[in-house]
Amino acid sequence: MRMRSTSKPPELTRAEWKIIKAVWDNEPCTAPAIQEALFKQTAWTYSTVRTLMDRMVAKGLMTSEKTGKMTLYRSRVTRQQAQRGELLSTLKNAFNGALTPMVQCLIDARRLSETELAEIEALIESKKRNLKK
Amino acid sequence: MRMRSTSKPPELTRAEWKIIKAVWDNEPCTAPAIQEALFKQTAWTYSTVRTLMDRMVAKGLMTSEKTGKMTLYRSRVTRQQAQRGELLSTLKNAFNGALTPMVQCLIDARRLSETELAEIEALIESKKRNLKK
DNA sequence: GGAATATCTCTACAAATGTAAATTATTTTG
DNA sequence: CAAAATAATTTACATTTGTAGAGATATTCC
Numbered sequence: 001m002r003m004r005s006t007s008k009p010p011e012l013t014r015a016e017w018k019i020i021k022a023v024w025d026n027e028p029c030t031a032p033a034i035q036e037a038l039f040k041q042t043a044w045t046y047s048t049v050r051t052l053m054d055r056m057v058a059k060g061l062m063t064s065e066k067t068g069k070m071t072l073y074r075s076r077v078t079r080q081q082a083q084r085g086e087l088l089s090t091l092k093n094a095f096n097g098a099l100t101p102m103v104q105c106l107i108d109a110r111r112l113s114e115t116e117l118a119e120i121e122a123l124i125e126s127k128k129r130n131l132k133k
Numbered sequence: 134m135r136m137r138s139t140s141k142p143p144e145l146t147r148a149e150w151k152i153i154k155a156v157w158d159n160e161p162c163t164a165p166a167i168q169e170a171l172f173k174q175t176a177w178t179y180s181t182v183r184t185l186m187d188r189m190v191a192k193g194l195m196t197s198e199k200t201g202k203m204t205l206y207r208s209r210v211t212r213q214q215a216q217r218g219e220l221l222s223t224l225k226n227a228f229n230g231a232l233t234p235m236v237q238c239l240i241d242a243r244r245l246s247e248t249e250l251a252e253i254e255a256l257i258e259s260k261k262r263n264l265k266k
Numbered sequence: 267g268g269a270a271t272a273t274c275t276c277t278a279c280a281a282a283t284g285t286a287a288a289t290t291a292t293t294t295t296g
Numbered sequence: 297c298a299a300a301a302t303a304a305t306t307t308a309c310a311t312t313t314g315t316a317g318a319g320a321t322a323t324t325c326c
Binding site: 012014017021080082083084086087088090091093094095096099100101102103104105106107108109110112114116117119120121123124125127128131 | 145147150154213215216217219220221223224226227228229232233234235236237238239240241242243245247249250252253254256257258260261264
């Protein structure tokens, strides 16, 4: 039976976001690979990256599997799950769960191009049709 | 000269969100008032609330003014600013700044009612008109 | 004035987060 | 094989966050 995700979605710290995004783009992957991938952006040393990754394994955000010399990491949360967790927590903390104000804020926060507005509108339209059905 | 907010918007922790929301609803206000207002929800003691509030003053999120016996607190960030900061940081961390996927995720994350969809659509419409002008 | 009440101040402490050096083991390569 | 390069392990440490107790002060009420 397919069941509606029961465990609340994860929340990641800023550092963890950087890591997991790199992992999603490279998995399965090693810690050295990730530190290399992030070095330009973060200048983190191998130690730092490794520590973060192991903590994330401990938290259930990734898995690690030791194959001989190297340790391979894989994400245990999908991008979707993580994004959703983040968004829902913002919705809850900052907007008391009220969706419309959140969207309003989003619209105001950035000067949106007409293209973006059109895209968003299309999403809504599609969802509406989807609901009707 | 009116200048475009240069300092990046604040980021608040979960505890800080609880506090500031209570402050917005009561300011200017005292620490005891806030702890009372939050007690049902958080069960925090006076010490806890007070510590949090003073830290927030140190961070520039609020001001405090000692009038005789009591200390009065006032927010230094508006709800708008704080919400915006939260949203933008989520946008950046979790969505690499891409707006449309974020909205998509939002739409998927909750089963939206037709009413909500309509509301959001109205927001978009309004913004579009606004852009044109 | 003393007891009760309300506040404040100071100090504390554990957990989480960000960051990394030092040491050890392993592998590659001249 | 010895030297060089890689990767892993262990340990550390400062800062931030969550949470609060204890003691000092001022205020009010009997």
